[in-house]
Every structure is written in structure tokens, then in C-alpha cells.
Amino acid sequence: MADLRPVTCCFSGYRIEKMPFRNEDCPAARELFAALDAAVAEAAADGCTRFLSGMSTGFDLWAAEAVLRARAALPVQLLCAVPFDGQADRFPLEWKRRFNRCLLAADKVYALSRSYHAGCFAARNRFMVDASSRLICYYDGRSGGTAQTVHMAEQSGLKIVNLADGQMSLL
Structure with a gap:
């Protein structure tokens, strides 16, 4: 079986409640979305074709949406790592809709656990x-x-692109 790590990129960031903005139309949010689009394009230019989202509200879903936007012009795939069945059951309605749109558009969905348990998010991250x-x-x-x-x-030697570094001047 081929090692797909060299062509796979994952995302991690805060849920919407922890982001420094609540309004997705504010300048800081628009800057972050542009930075996400650019980071996906840069990773694709470096050979990444598979993009793995943890599918939580906020950064994870924004990243998944960025991959779907990029897919119109680039040969990239969206992979969804769902930590447990029913992850979106308690999401607000709009986030639930976004979650479902991304799942339906995904090239692959990994359902990592049948139900919630302590440590399921850490297992997804690992x-x-x-x-x-x-x-x-x-x-x-x-x-x-x-x-x-x-x-x-x-610890695993991944290349890390931290988009918060470019955001600090906007907050």
C-alpha cells in the first residue's frame, strides 16, 4: 500500500467560539479565508493533493470549504475525519448544514468511532x-x-503553516 503522507495535509484550529471574531464578514475573517485559500493553493503547488479536515465548527469547516473552492481549479481531494457518528447533532443549524454539505462533497469520509467517548477528539487529531x-x-x-x-x-516532523501568525495585526 502506498504511503500517502507526502501528499496529505491536515487542518487544525479553533471552534467558532474561540475565534477572535464572530462575524464572518468582518475584515479579520475575510483575511483568514483568503489566507486559507492561499495556503491550500501553496500546499497543492508543493504536491499535496489530499486535504484532511476534522469537521468541527469554525476553522475545520472553513478549511474544508476552502478545499472545495480550490477543487474547482486544482486536482485536490477533501477528506473528512469525523471523530464520532453524530458529531454535528449539537451544532447550530447553519453549521450543521455546512457540515453536511462538506460531507456530501467529500472524496472520502473516515468515521473514527460509532459514538462519543472521552478522547475521541484526541484520537481524531492523532x-x-x-x-x-x-x-x-x-x-x-x-x-x-x-x-x-x-x-x-x-513531534512528527510535519511542515506547519500557522495562519494566526499573519492575523495578529488585524485583531
């Missing part, structure tokens, strides 16, 4: 890092799942 050679993230130093994923990526 799965994504182990499958990838690059991480595109939004990480500003706060503890939590994104910090855990960035640390795993550092």
Missing part, C-alpha cells in the same frame, strides 16, 4: 497527524485540542 506531512492551522498559543495537534505535528 489520526490526522499520522496521515499527513503538513499541517495548516490557526493557533495563537492557547491550550486545548489545537495546541495538542500542533504539538503532535511538531
Whole structure:
């Protein structure tokens, strides 16, 4: 079986509640979306064809949507790593719709657990890092799942592209 890590990129970032903005039409959000589009295009230019999203609200779904936009012009695939069946059941309606649109458009969906359990998000993060050679993230130093994923990526030698670095001047 071929090792697909060299052509796989994963994403990690904060859920919408932890982002420094709530309105997706504000300048900081628009800047982040443009940076996501550019990071996906750059990764594709470097040979990444597979993009793996953890499918949580906020950064994960924005990243999945960026891959779907890129797919119109680039030979890229969206892969969804769903930590447990029913992940989106408690999402607000608009996020649930976005989640479902991305799942339906995905080239591959990995359902990692039949139900929620302690550690299922950490297992999803480990799965994504182990499958990838690059991480595109939004990480500003706060503890939590994104910090855990960035640390795993550092230990595993992934190339890390942190979009929060370019955002600090906008906040």
C-alpha cells in the first residue's frame, strides 16, 4: 500500500467560539479565508493533493470549504475525519448544514468511532497527524485540542503553516 503522507495535509484550529471574531464578514475573517485559500493553493503547488479536515465548527469547516473552492481549479481531494457518528447533532443549524454539505462533497469520509467517548477528539487529531506531512492551522498559543495537534505535528516532523501568525495585526 502506498504511503500517502507526502501528499496529505491536515487542518487544525479553533471552534467558532474561540475565534477572535464572530462575524464572518468582518475584515479579520475575510483575511483568514483568503489566507486559507492561499495556503491550500501553496500546499497543492508543493504536491499535496489530499486535504484532511476534522469537521468541527469554525476553522475545520472553513478549511474544508476552502478545499472545495480550490477543487474547482486544482486536482485536490477533501477528506473528512469525523471523530464520532453524530458529531454535528449539537451544532447550530447553519453549521450543521455546512457540515453536511462538506460531507456530501467529500472524496472520502473516515468515521473514527460509532459514538462519543472521552478522547475521541484526541484520537481524531492523532489520526490526522499520522496521515499527513503538513499541517495548516490557526493557533495563537492557547491550550486545548489545537495546541495538542500542533504539538503532535511538531513531534512528527510535519511542515506547519500557522495562519494566526499573519492575523495578529488585524485583531
